Amino acid sequence: MVRRTAALALVKVRLLIPWRLRRQSTSKDIIAQLPPQVLLLEQTQQLHALMSIIRNRETVRGDFIFYSDRIIRLLVEEGLNHLPVVDKVVNTPTGQTYNGIDFQGRICGVSIMRAGESMEQGLRDCCRSVRIGKILIQRDEETHQPKLYYAKLPNDIASRFCLLLDPMLATGGSAIKAIEVLMDNGVPEENILFLNLITCPEGINNLISRFPKIKIITAEVDPGLDANKYISPGLGDFGCRYFGTDGL
Numbered sequence: 001m002v003r004r005t006a007a008l009a010l011v012k013v014r015l016l017i018p019w020r021l022r023r024q025s026t027s028k029d030i031i032a033q034l035p036p037q038v039l040l041l042e043q044t045q046q047l048h049a050l051m052s053i054i055r056n057r058e059t060v061r062g063d064f065i066f067y068s069d070r071i072i073r074l075l076v077e078e079g080l081n082h083l084p085v086v087d088k089v090v091n092t093p094t095g096q097t098y099n100g101i102d103f104q105g106r107i108c109g110v111s112i113m114r115a116g117e118s119m120e121q122g123l124r125d126c127c128r129s130v131r132i133g134k135i136l137i138q139r140d141e142e143t144h145q146p147k148l149y150y151a152k153l154p155n156d157i158a159s160r161f162c163l164l165l166d167p168m169l170a171t172g173g174s175a176i177k178a179i180e181v182l183m184d185n186g187v188p189e190e191n192i193l194f195l196n197l198i199t200c201p202e203g204i205n206n207l208i209s210r211f212p213k214i215k216i217i218t219a220e221v222d223p224g225l226d227a228n229k230y231i232s233p234g235l236g237d238f239g240c241r242y243f244g245t246d247g248l
Helices: 028-033 045-055 061-080 115-126 173-184 201-210 238-243
Strands: 038-040 085-091 097-103 106-113 131-139 146-152 160-165 192-199 215-221
Touching (some): 045 215, 061 115, 061 238, 106 115, 115 131
Parallel strands (some): 038 215
Antiparallel strands (some): 131 146
16 A cells, blocks of 8 residues: 655645744754745754855865765655655565565656756666756746746656756746646646755745645755845855856
């Protein structure tokens, strides 16, 4: 019989109200304010140390990549932990049986280019031969709204659980457009898990007010956005720092 983990069970969507966070680390009072759709990585000292490294403007690119990859691996593992499973009995080399479980259904990854491409290897390291699609979204110069420029998705994506990959969730504009693309291609809203390293209240509220059945899996939640719509304190432009190109 199919079982879903408690974290992926459907929850009553509660009315979202504007909220901002005063502290710069995700502490117990912050966790208490998070909507049920947001799944925060366990706030361990190891995670805090890793986040401190990648947030540091003095961190060289090689270290930024290495420690970002470690956090990405944690996010992917947590995402996989929220997929449905079925009971499965296996025979061990000792001749005994073991009452285990097996994942039900298939998964795929979809990266929001280009920063999301940095998370693809972490998914491949956990899931052999996983299919990965790509979506390119940029702001339209005339309307100033997110515009889809490119999408390459698995042909059978509608029958898969989808791990949407983007390191930062700021205003949520690109993520909203990406989810619209996935749903237009038949992916059920409740089958979408959005993985990111850092998010903020504005992005969370914008995203789940539009798509209340998705799950957001994140490493830390920052207080909010600055005047330029960058996450604050944030870490700058993740894609530029990871791929070694010019930017914030």
